[in-house]
Amino acid sequence: xxxxxxxxxxxxxxxxxxxxxxxxxxxxxxxxxxxxxxxxxxxxxxxxxxxxxxxxxxxxxxxxxxxxxxxxxxxxxxxxxxxxxxxxxxxxxxxxxxxxxxxxxxxxxxxxxxxxxxxxxxxxxxxxxxxxxxxxxxxxxxxxxxxxxxxxxxxxxxxxxxxxxxxxxxxxxxxxxxxxxxxxxxxxxxxxxxxxxxxxxxxxxxxxxxxxxxxxxxxxxxxxxxxxxxxxxxxxxxxxxxxxxxxxxxxx
Numbered sequence: 001x002x003x004x005x006x007x008x009x010x011x012x013x014x015x016x017x018x019x020x021x022x023x024x025x026x027x028x029x030x031x032x033x034x035x036x037x038x039x040x041x042x043x044x045x046x047x048x049x050x051x052x053x054x055x056x057x058x059x060x061x062x063x064x065x066x067x068x069x070x071x072x073x074x075x076x077x078x079x080x081x082x083x084x085x086x087x088x089x090x091x092x093x094x095x096x097x098x099x100x101x102x103x104x105x106x107x108x109x110x111x112x113x114x115x116x117x118x119x120x121x122x123x124x125x126x127x128x129x130x131x132x133x134x135x136x137x138x139x140x141x142x143x144x145x146x147x148x149x150x151x152x153x154x155x156x157x158x159x160x161x162x163x164x165x166x167x168x169x170x171x172x173x174x175x176x177x178x179x180x181x182x183x184x185x186x187x188x189x190x191x192x193x194x195x196x197x198x199x200x201x202x203x204x205x206x207x208x209x210x211x212x213x214x215x216x217x218x219x220x221x222x223x224x225x226x227x228x229x230x231x232x233x234x235x236x237x238x239x240x241x242x243x244x245x246x247x248x249x250x251x252x
Contacts, residue, residue: 001090002025003036003092004023004095005021005040006096006098027039032086033076034066034083036087037054053111054111054112055112056083060083061084066083067116067163067166069098072097073167074166075224077089079223079226084224100114101163103210105165105209119160119173122173126181126200152182152184155183155231157225158179158180160176162176163222165210167218170212171210174232175223177202181235182231182234185197198241199239199242
């Protein structure tokens, strides 16, 4: 298979970027998108040209570092991370546009690499649980209804890739923050800090410059972990509880 790539090239955050045309020839249909970029890079290096900078790690749809926008869709076509996109999803001879995430809070470092450390700072704002964990408890030591456990696990599936913010017209990170707050606040171990956690993480999100949710549901549509937008409702409820508790002096 042969493809006409229109790749975003940008040397640094301080220099202007542009789309550059690059040919990807003799690519097997079962090749993943990142493997295709590897092949293109090997050919560029052989020709004495600058390879394309892009980020990846696990290549199994777990780590979320492959933050690419493919043909205008964060993480590309289908449900999954960009590393799980295979070239058989495209037509032979197709022109494919590849660019970095477009969100003000994810500054471009080089080519297709963006700085997503804003998500890490939001996570740090949420803190840790104070509940003593110790060794592995018996399965029946803490009774958790299965529907609650299922919702917590569904929220915990978030890999923090940033596709939600990149897809949102407001560059909102509320699906990410909602997932992180929900998976802790639903469980008994996360209850002591539940209100404080939601309040701190939303404030950190605002400080990082992310927008607010306007119910476009674009975040849910591109989430590779299929996290439901219902976590945003849970986040809003816990945040309001935290704000009220702070106002009356119930929490620090």
